[in-house]
Amino acid sequence: MDGKTLVRRTNFTRIIAACAFIFATAASAGPTVKTLRVDVLYWSMNIPGQVAMRKGLEQEAAAINRDADKKNQPRIELTPYIAGDGSAGIERQIAQMFEAVKRKPDIIIVQPTDNAALAAPLRAANQAGIPVVAYDQYISGGTLAAFVTSDNYQAGYLDGEYLAAHFPDSKELKLILVEYPHVSSTVERANGLLDALRDYRQPFRILKTYEAVEPNSGARAGAQMLRDFPATGSVDAVFSVNDGGGLNIVEALANAGRTEIVVASIDGDPKSVDNIRAKRLTHIDAAQFCGPLGAEAMKIAYALATGKKVAPHHLVPVFPITSETLQLYPGWGGPIPPRFAKPWQARVPYWEGTVRPAK
Structure with a gap:
């Protein structure tokens, strides 16, 4: 065997070994874990109780992500929307929810500004197969995956x-x-x-x-x-x-x-x-208990998004x-x-x- 042939065989062996190492490393790391896209529609940032609900929800999302990193489970990526107050806020939230449906997240969480106004975008979410969790207020029309509210x-x-x-x-x-x-x-x-x-x-x-x-x-x-x-x-x-x-x-x-x-x-x-x-x-x-109310909505949404069954309606005491x-x-x-x-x-x-x- 001449020197050139020996060098080619040595290089080929090194390439095979490197590929084997890469495949072994990937196998030991397990499959890639999906990041769950969660669109959250808030009502008002002028009503302090609602601000506290948002804080509780987002703190729970952060806690879920910390736990998910330890257990190699799906993380959450939140996309927030804020409707605002009055009739303008109601109209804005209708448009925001239709926009969220077009984005096709894994789940939508919404604090409705009006019971009836979001019926059409909720039905659009139903048709798109996107589960919707409402908290604080209900939506009349369409089907909610779950509803969380204070008693x-x-x-x-x-x-x-x-x-x-x-x-x-x-x-x-x-x-x-x-x-x-x-x-x-x-x-x-x-x-x-x-x-x-x-x-x-x-x-x-x-x-x-x-x-x-x-x-x-x-x-x-x-x-x-x-x-x-x-x-x-x-x-x-x-x-x-x-x-x-x-x-x-x-x-x-x-x-x-x-x-x-x-x-x-x-x-x-x-x-x-x-x-x-x-x-x-x-x-x-x-x-x-505004913080626990927001946190409960996030817990339930995560459970649904990861394939778990939950009760359709939860009451947080006052x-x-x-x-x-x-x-x-x-x-x-x-x-x-x-x-x-x-x-x-x-x-x-x-x-x-x-x-x-x-x-």
């Missing part, structure tokens, strides 16, 4: 239960409702309040309803309320479906010296908690903040505390803090 009926019911315990049974409660009939969560809150007053046989008369769900509409409602009911004692209680609008109503009433009015609200905004602590009109605020329960409340971020005895008369004497499938 909004419980929130309204706790407020109504508290009001019934606060006022004498013989008194007709002069009540103002601050509502928002465009999304399921706020409708359920109002229904829970009214059902509790009826269940506890508390006489009441609704003096007037106002619509408010964010700061500007809350300020307008508060100003109009004072014009409509200027006399001290003309209103016993105001129920607001959320703190987004309710805080500015409390501000208007407090500035006008209407300290006789009992305010019951929902959300658990830190400013509302401060009002309870200072005994400034707000007597009860049924607080959402916490009744009063001056007596303040020391038990951990804040929007959680964690959800253990059960405790309600410090007012109630047919169900204990509050239970468990995430549960809806019946």
